[in-house]
Amino acid sequence: MDTEAQHTERGPSSDADPDRDPGTEEGPRSARVSGDTEDAGDAGDTEDAGSAEDSESGPSWRRTALVGGACVVFLLLLSHFVAQPFLIPSRSMEPTLRVGDRILVNKLAYRFGDEPRRGDVVVFDGTGSFVREEPEGDPVTGLLRDAAAALGLAEPAETDFVKRVVGTGGDRVVCCDEDGRLTVNGVTVVERYLMPGDQPSAVPFDIVVPPGRLWVMGDHRSQSSDSRDHLGSPGGGMVPVDRVVGRADWIAWPFGRWTGVAGTDGFDAVPAPPAGGHPTGPAGGGAGHG
Incomplete structure (x- = not known):
């Protein structure tokens, strides 16, 4: 009895490895728990x-x-x-600029004391010279339109114009001389930039440009509404220098016309106006617009 009892009591322990560490019996159980933890960790990682x-x-x-x-x-x-894109909507500056051209206007050209010169192609705000002052409309609509125009995605405002400077402050501009050509300060201007077939002007005029203002004309004279058409308007068709947005220096679109806006040497021989003003001719106004 005692022997059997002892054998029965020793039985479970007799199957175990006597050299085995008792703590290792939890190994498999610990491995399963570790595996469950890893599965949970994988799920957590996925989440x-x-x-x-x-x-x-x-x-x-x-x-x-x-x-x-x-x-x-x-x-x-x-x-x-710096530089603002403008869309050309009309034929008034052909052949220099065509309908649909997008030009880049150099806004730094006249920022540091320099002023527009004869022959420059400029963009200007014609309010007060080419168009009358109008009451402001919806500010939000105006802001959106200005932003689209600033990015070249819309036509410029109706008050924006692009023309060529023909006379600056103090100049006497006359058309036409005996040969049907334009003169500035008594010197004939050879206008090679004109649209072929156009004459310098079908309307005679004789004006003296007041200080701080510009006399501007389109290159396609028969299609251009410019200073000639506003002699009787407030300002006499003269554009204030401070209304100039900038100088048109580049044609950016379409790609086939990607080039600089060509300059002209037609005014190189024109002298500066006399210091005391012109002794004859209109006194700063316009005449002969008939």
Whole structure:
């Protein structure tokens, strides 16, 4: 009995390795728990990955919007201070500029004390000289239109014009002489930039440009409404220098016409106006617009 009892009591322990550490009996159980923990960890990692993807999709859209907004702001600042695109809507400056051309206007050309010169092609605000002052409309609509025009996506405002400077402050501009040509300060101007077949002007005029103003004309004289057509308007068709937006220096579109706006040597021989003003002719106004 005692022997059997002892054998029965020793039985479970007799199957075990006498050299085995008792603590290792928990090994398999611990391995299973470790495996469960790893599975849970994998699931957690998957959830974290999904959350990360969701969180990244949001910022990616925000980054895109921020970059796009920054680009628009940069272009608006660039067009406001440096170079602004303008769409040519009419034939008044042919052949130099054609309908549909997009030009880049150099807004720094006259920023540092320099002023428009004879022969320059300029963009200017004709308010008060070519068009009357109008009450302001909806400010939001005006702002959106100005922004679109600043990016070259819309036609310029109806008060914006592009013409060539023919006379500056103090100049006497006359058309036409005995040969049917334009003269400035008594010197004939050879206008090679004119539209072939056009004459310098079908309307005779004899004017003296007041200080701080410009006499401007289109290159396609028969299709251009310019200073000649506003002699009887307030300002006498003369454009204030401070209304000049900038100088048209480049044709940016279409790509086939990508080039600089050609200058002219037609005014190189024209002298400066006399210091005391012209002794004869109109006293700063316009005459002969008939």
